Amino acid sequence: MIVANVNAVIVTDDAFTLLTRSERRMSLNLFYSRAGHLIRRLNQISVAIFLEETADLGLTSVQYAALNVIERKPGIDQVTLSNMVAFDKTTLVKVLNRLAEKGLITRKISASDRRRHELKATTKGRDIIRKIIPMIDRCEQRILAPLDLDDRRKFLEIASRLVQVNNVYSRAPMKLELLERRTRSKKPATYETFGGKRRAPKR
Numbered sequence: 001m002i003v004a005n006v007n008a009v010i011v012t013d014d015a016f017t018l019l020t021r022s023e024r025r026m027s028l029n030l031f032y033s034r035a036g037h038l039i040r041r042l043n044q045i046s047v048a049i050f051l052e053e054t055a056d057l058g059l060t061s062v063q064y065a066a067l068n069v070i071e072r073k074p075g076i077d078q079v080t081l082s083n084m085v086a087f088d089k090t091t092l093v094k095v096l097n098r099l100a101e102k103g104l105i106t107r108k109i110s111a112s113d114r115r116r117h118e119l120k121a122t123t124k125g126r127d128i129i130r131k132i133i134p135m136i137d138r139c140e141q142r143i144l145a146p147l148d149l150d151d152r153r154k155f156l157e158i159a160s161r162l163v164q165v166n167n168v169y170s171r172a173p174m175k176l177e178l179l180e181r182r183t184r185s186k187k188p189a190t191y192e193t194f195g196g197k198r199r200a201p202k203r
Helices: 021-032 035-053 061-072 078-085 089-101 123-144 149-165 176-180
Strands: 003-006 009-012 105-109 117-121
Touching: 035 061, 035 123, 061 078, 061 089, 061 117, 061 123, 078 089, 078 117, 089 105, 117 123
Parallel strands: none
Antiparallel strands: 003 009, 105 117
16 A cells, blocks of 8 residues: 655545545645656756757767776776666667767777777777866756755765665666775775764775
């Protein structure tokens, strides 16, 4: 049985047909306030703004995500890339095909493992990444424009927490341990816990 609270009125799926027309309209207000609906709408808005700002480059947001990681990780293989950008195998293959067709990346069979393909950004691909940075900055500014600086910080912290904690439910979960790896340095890497305290990740 589905139970929802509509303006302090308990509504069950069995009783829904007994609601007045006005009460049914209120249930739509509940629908529009659901987290899943709001996240879907925000994603639609984000993608629309991205495509508008980057129209001259002819790149989609998923193509940008893959190219960005490849540019920063020369020689990365497809499996590792999939784990770092949270793309399923079918989506990733299509994205890489398009990037290769556009001359933005190269794919080469690994000398140590012929099952692996090493990916590298071409000169054109690296140039695209340089050009797109200010465009991405404008996208973020437009999306977050209704929020003041303090609300922006809170929103990004909460969104990051939701993404990381619920990562396991994704169709293509991101391998968070890949993101936590750091080159050796004097200061240990840290991450934020639920209590707001920070501690070094387990090695």
